[in-house]
Amino acid sequence: xxxxxxxxxxxxxxxxxxxxxxxxxxxxxxxxxxxxxxxxxxxxxxxxxxxxxxxxxxxxxxxxxxxxxxxxxxxxxxxxxxxxxxxxxxxxxxxxxxxxxxxxxxxxxxxxxxxxxxxxxxxxxxxxxxxxxxxxxxxxxxxxxxxxxxxxxxxxxxxxxxxxxxxxxxxxxxxxxxxxxxxxxxxxxxxxxxxxxxxxxxxxxxxxxxxxxxxxxxxxxxxxxxxxxxxxxxxxxxxxxxxxxxxxxxxxxxxxxxxxxxxxxxxxxxxxxxxxxxxxxxxxxxxxxxxxxxxxxxxxxxxxxxxxxxxxxxxxxxxxxxxxxxxxxxxxxxxxxxxxxxxxxxxxxxxxxxxxxxxxxx
Numbered sequence: 001x002x003x004x005x006x007x008x009x010x011x012x013x014x015x016x017x018x019x020x021x022x023x024x025x026x027x028x029x030x031x032x033x034x035x036x037x038x039x040x041x042x043x044x045x046x047x048x049x050x051x052x053x054x055x056x057x058x059x060x061x062x063x064x065x066x067x068x069x070x071x072x073x074x075x076x077x078x079x080x081x082x083x084x085x086x087x088x089x090x091x092x093x094x095x096x097x098x099x100x101x102x103x104x105x106x107x108x109x110x111x112x113x114x115x116x117x118x119x120x121x122x123x124x125x126x127x128x129x130x131x132x133x134x135x136x137x138x139x140x141x142x143x144x145x146x147x148x149x150x151x152x153x154x155x156x157x158x159x160x161x162x163x164x165x166x167x168x169x170x171x172x173x174x175x176x177x178x179x180x181x182x183x184x185x186x187x188x189x190x191x192x193x194x195x196x197x198x199x200x201x202x203x204x205x206x207x208x209x210x211x212x213x214x215x216x217x218x219x220x221x222x223x224x225x226x227x228x229x230x231x232x233x234x235x236x237x238x239x240x241x242x243x244x245x246x247x248x249x250x251x252x253x254x255x256x257x258x259x260x261x262x263x264x265x266x267x268x269x270x271x272x273x274x275x276x277x278x279x280x281x282x283x284x285x286x287x288x289x290x291x292x293x294x295x296x297x298x299x300x301x302x303x304x305x306x307x308x309x310x311x312x313x314x315x316x317x318x319x320x321x322x323x324x325x326x327x328x329x330x331x332x333x334x335x336x337x338x339x340x341x342x343x344x345x346x347x348x349x350x351x352x353x354x355x356x357x358x359x360x361x362x
Contacts, residue, residue, distance in 0.1 A: 001166045002261075002290075008268035012046030012296040019051035026353040030362075036319065037344040040299065044345055047270055047296050052348035056182035056272055056341050058131055059106035060175040061097065061331045062262055063090060063186030064168065066114030066254035067146035069155065070233075071191040075226045078190045078216055080146075084117030086188050090330075091136050097186060097330035101133060104338050106184065108136040108331075111171055113164055114254030115189075116146040126174045141167045143254055147195075150233045154250045155195065161249040161257050168261020169268075176269050182341065183266050183273045184301075185280040186331030187255050191215075193306060196282040197230045198251035200308040202239045203285035204315045213278065213306035213327070244289035252286070259283035264290060267297035274341060276334040277304035277327065281312035288316060299341055302326055302333035 020042040025031055032038065044053040065087055071080050089095045090110050093102075101108050109130060112119055119140060130137060143163045147155035156164070175183060197212035204211070208230040214223055237250035248257045260283040266273040267287070275281055275298055287294045300313055303320040305327040313320060321337040 001169055002162060005169050005264050005268045006291045009264065009291045009293050011293045012043065013049040014046065016049050016051045017042050017046040020045035020348060023051060023348060026355070027347070027351045028353065029351070034347065037340070037347065040341065041344040041348050043296065044272055047272060049270065053345055054181055055345055055349065058180055059104060059182050059184055059338055060131055060180035061101055061106050061108045061184040061186050061335065062171050062175065063097065063108065063110045063188055063331055064113050064255035064258040065110060065188040067116035067189055068191040068195060068253055069147045069149035070151060070194050070229065072149050073151055073229050074222065075194045075229055076191045076215060077218060077222070080116055080190050083188055083190050084115050084119060087112065087115065087119060087138065091138055093136060095330060096328060096332050097335065098136060100332055100335035104335050105133050106335060106338065107131045107133050109139060109171065109175065110136060111139045111167065111258065112142050113167055113258045114143050114146055126178065130175060130178045131180060139171065143167070147253055150195070150198070150237070150251050151229055154237065155252055156249045156254070158245055158249050161245055161252065164254045164257035165261035168258035169265035172262045172265025172269065176271050181271065183262060183271060184331050184334040184338065185259050185262065185273065185276045187259065187276070187279040187329050189253060189255050192253050192255060192279055194226060194230060195251055195253040195256060196278050197308050198233050199247065199256060199282040199285060200312050201230065201234055202247050202251060203241045203289060204311055206311045208234065211308040211311055213308055241289060244286045248286055255279065256283045256286070260286040260290070263287035263298065264294055267291065267294040271297065272299055272341070273297050274299045274301045274334040274337060276301055276331050277329050278306035278309040279329055281309050281316070284316060285312055301337035304333065
């Protein structure tokens with residue numbers, strides 16, 4: 001599945017991008033007056049291979065959840081049980097991501113790809129109502145109950161990492177088959193900013209100090225310890241960025257691997273994927289290492305307060321749409337950026353040209 005998906009990812013369509021730029025020059029507005037929105041709409045035209053590109057709707061948030069063996073090293077003050085408890089909160093509609101999804105009219109699908117706490121039995125595939133924004137849904141696709149402690153051994157075997165990536169691809173296909181016009185990344189996993197920092201450092205070559213943040217708000221001694229944990233893991237495993245599956249296996253998380261798969265699956269279907277915060281962009285680095293042209297499907301929703309997110313976005317060549325100092329995850333920043341993406345495309349669909357409106361040009 002992974003090889004087939006990568007083979008289906010194509011470069012952006014330059015003809016469609018040129019048509020979008022030309023159309024922007026004829027719309028009733030000064031050239032360039034919409035700033036970054038113009039280039040975003042051009043990129044989405046290139047992804048779709050059409051001008052104007054399809055409106056990015058309906059929107060589907062996929063929250064991948066997993067736990068982490070490195071939690072045993074004291075990198076987070078939160079107990080690991082919170083991962084499973086928050087899944088219950090997502091399904092009850094009580095989390096921030098649910099509030100923002102209701103506001104945006106986006107569906108929420110939670111995927112257990114490696115939660116340590118046993119969850120109630122649920123379907124292993126999406127049902128036909130998968131895009132109902134009023135009903136959060138759970139898919140159980142657990143590869144294993146949390147990763148191993150990567151300070152001791154590899155977090156995952158290559159087969160386990162591959163299974164998680166392929167789970168993400170399958171979820172992308174199922175959501176797009178159900179009608180989604182844009183996918184939004186979400187994540188849940190206590191301690192998951194530690195493997196995110198390790199992934200960012202591995203793929204970009206950044207120093208762990210620059211790639212590691214304070215996650216849920218740790219104090220100075222815990223932060224120094226967290227940086228040391230990331231540094232030690234990279235020294236132990238020496239992950240090769242040219243081998244993205246090996247990097248994910250050595251220092252990644254199951255949700256990171258699944259998010260990489262979601263991004264690859266969306267790119268193969270020429271569907272935009274709106275990235276959330278530091279977990280998403282660390283996964284995006286893996287997706288880009290698998291298939292560099294996958295970057296054409298990525299839209300950076302926001303700049304996370306986690307410093308590693310800026311390092312990753314710079315490496316990917318992506319500019320975030322909003323910067324509100326968020327560091328929650330779940331998909332919240334991506335949801336807040338969703339109207340910006342939709343507006344960028346709607347301009348190409350609905351704004352009159354100077355000729356059609358009878359407006360004199362400069």
